[in-house]
Structure formats: structure tokens, C-alpha cells
Amino acid sequence: MRHLATFVAAVVLGPATWVLVALGQGRSLTVFDTAPNADLPSAGDPLAAFVFIAVAGMLLGVVGTLRLSPLGATLIGLGYLGSAVAAVFAPGRVINLLDHTLRIGGYDANLATPVRTGSAALLGSLLVVAVVSAKRWRQWPEAPADETPKPEDTPIPLGDLQRDTELVGAAGLTAQDRPQWETSWQSRR
Structure with a gap:
């Protein structure tokens, strides 16, 4: 093409x-x-x-x-x-x-x-x-397969919830914390 x-x-x-x-x-x-x-x-x-x-x-x-x-x-x-x-x-x-x-x-x-x-x-x-x-x-460089981030290492964007010290650590939430975050956020509504 x-x-x-x-x-x-x-x-x-x-x-x-x-x-x-x-x-x-x-x-x-x-x-x-x-x-x-x-x-x-x-x-x-x-x-x-x-x-x-x-x-x-x-x-x-x-x-x-x-x-x-x-x-x-x-x-x-x-x-x-x-x-x-x-x-x-x-x-x-x-x-x-x-x-x-x-x-x-x-x-x-x-x-x-x-x-x-x-x-x-x-x-x-x-x-x-x-x-x-x-x-x-030359081809555009591709990321090596071993350096791609794993889903559990990817921080979840927090937006305005960063003030919630109970859920936010120094590095932000990871995919492992998602169930706790979703439960906590839904209970506040």
C-alpha cells in the first residue's frame, strides 16, 4: 500500500x-x-x-x-x-x-x-x-519482547482520587489493587 x-x-x-x-x-x-x-x-x-x-x-x-x-x-x-x-x-x-x-x-x-x-x-x-x-x-525499532510491561506492573490512572491516602501508595495503584479500589470507590457513591 x-x-x-x-x-x-x-x-x-x-x-x-x-x-x-x-x-x-x-x-x-x-x-x-x-x-x-x-x-x-x-x-x-x-x-x-x-x-x-x-x-x-x-x-x-x-x-x-x-x-x-x-x-x-x-x-x-x-x-x-x-x-x-x-x-x-x-x-x-x-x-x-x-x-x-x-x-x-x-x-x-x-x-x-x-x-x-x-x-x-x-x-x-x-x-x-x-x-x-x-x-x-531500516525498520522502525520495535520493543524487545522481554521489556514489555506486564499488566500487574502498570499503574492505574487515578485522576481526582489521588487524595485518598488509604488507597494510594507512593507509586500509585497497580492492577493487583484494582478490586480494592473498585470496591472502595463504589461504596462511596
Whole structure:
């Protein structure tokens, strides 16, 4: 079940993150290309670029670092790395394939931007390294069978009855004292 969940997450988050990176880097390139000609960029331009890239990083961080199935991180990482490697051997084809501009909320995102800037290779490598991390494959520690508390050693919660010095010892009631406690409490009602 966890493999299916991370597969669905990869199918949704991989392309969404790609678009966010394209939006953020495209916006950032536009802002800093025009910065020498302007005294001060408008306040929303660098902030929008930062938000897009930060959200993309958070989305990939969820897939890459949490103790989920590594399937999602593997799929996204290999997809991003594959696009970067393909661009090394056939840059014209990859750019032609990805060179589409989306307009989202007044911002333009050229889908080839992550390949052009090298972000696809960087992010893909990070996700693949997260998959091969030894800690990711370890199981959560389980309590050894001999250290589990026995029912007679478990204190009974007392709430307001802690004032009753006749029934409460220094460590509280144990399961052995239950019949006495129940009898005493019922007789007071």
C-alpha cells in the first residue's frame, strides 16, 4: 500500500515540482536579467521566484526524506536525471520536446528551464542519493519482547482520587489493587 501511495505522489509531485522550478527559475532569470537596468526590482518579483522554488524544494523533500517507500523518490529522481542525461546527448531534441511555455497566475513557465539551468540533474541526483541511504531502509525499532510491561506492573490512572491516602501508595495503584479500589470507590457513591 505504501508503494502505491508513493507512486501516486511521484506521478503528481514530480511534474508539479518541475513546473514550480520552471516558474521560479524563469521568474528569477527575468528579475535578475533586468536588475542592472532598473534601480530596484519590484518587491513581488524576487519574492514570487523564491516562493515557487521553496515550495518545489519542500515537495521534493517530502518524497525524498520521509520514511516512505523509496519508489516515489526513485521515479522522480530517475525522471529528472533522465531528462538531464538526454540533454547532454541530444540537447536539441530535449529542448524542442520541452520548450513549451505555460502561463499560470500571470507567470510564465518554460518547461525546458530546469534542463537548461541544470536543476533537473541536481534535483534528480539528490533524490537518487536519498533512495540509497541506508537509514531509509531500516525498520522502525520495535520493543524487545522481554521489556514489555506486564499488566500487574502498570499503574492505574487515578485522576481526582489521588487524595485518598488509604488507597494510594507512593507509586500509585497497580492492577493487583484494582478490586480494592473498585470496591472502595463504589461504596462511596
